[in-house]
Amino acid sequence: EAQLLESGGGLVQPGGSLRLSCAASGITFGYYAMSWVRQAPGKGLEWISFISGTGYSTYYADSVKGRFTISRDNSQNTMDLQMNRLRAEDTAVYYCARYYYDDIRTSFASWGQGILVTVSS
């Protein structure tokens, strides 16, 4: 069964940067599209970014477009999220999630345990 493990979270000041990583195991990583989904404290789920199996296609929610960059290294079975110009409203638990196929229209078949990012001075 697929396992996803996020790392890199923590406390950062407004305007600062942070890089999250997601390490995958138990799957042929490059076969699947991946996303980052976040959940602000007490709020619902928000999809923020997508990357295709090859890494050639990426999409972003308007809330993070131009500030966040998603990438992946299929040789290392990892996916990253570079977060720049962070704002207080970016405070959330960030989940790494795997799509059912290499297709953004499919469901999230597995999720990481989540990692907390806090943006505060």
Add this chain to the structure above:
Amino acid sequence: QSVLTQPPSVSGAPGQRVTISCTGNSSNIGASYDVHWYRQFPGTAPKLLIYGNNNRPSGVPDRFSGSKSVTSASLAITGLQAEDEADYYCQSYDSSLSGSVFGGGTKLTVL
């Protein structure tokens, strides 16, 4: 404001049947994109409950079922149990946003 609309809360007594609705528009559910459902317990990651409108992953009991109509979908839970108390989210794809979209979530309370 979420792209997909869910009721904030639903409730039911043990053994009863409850449904949770998920309403979209012509860019997502109405464009024939599949709807998926997740269950989330406090402090834990969401877990896939229904995929492709009405398919259950291995291990999900048949008390859970999904359906879809023109611009909406529903999750039905029969034989309600105390351990069903959780937050439930619907998800689809939106062609105008070029991204996955979620409903705002529904808190299920078992009375």
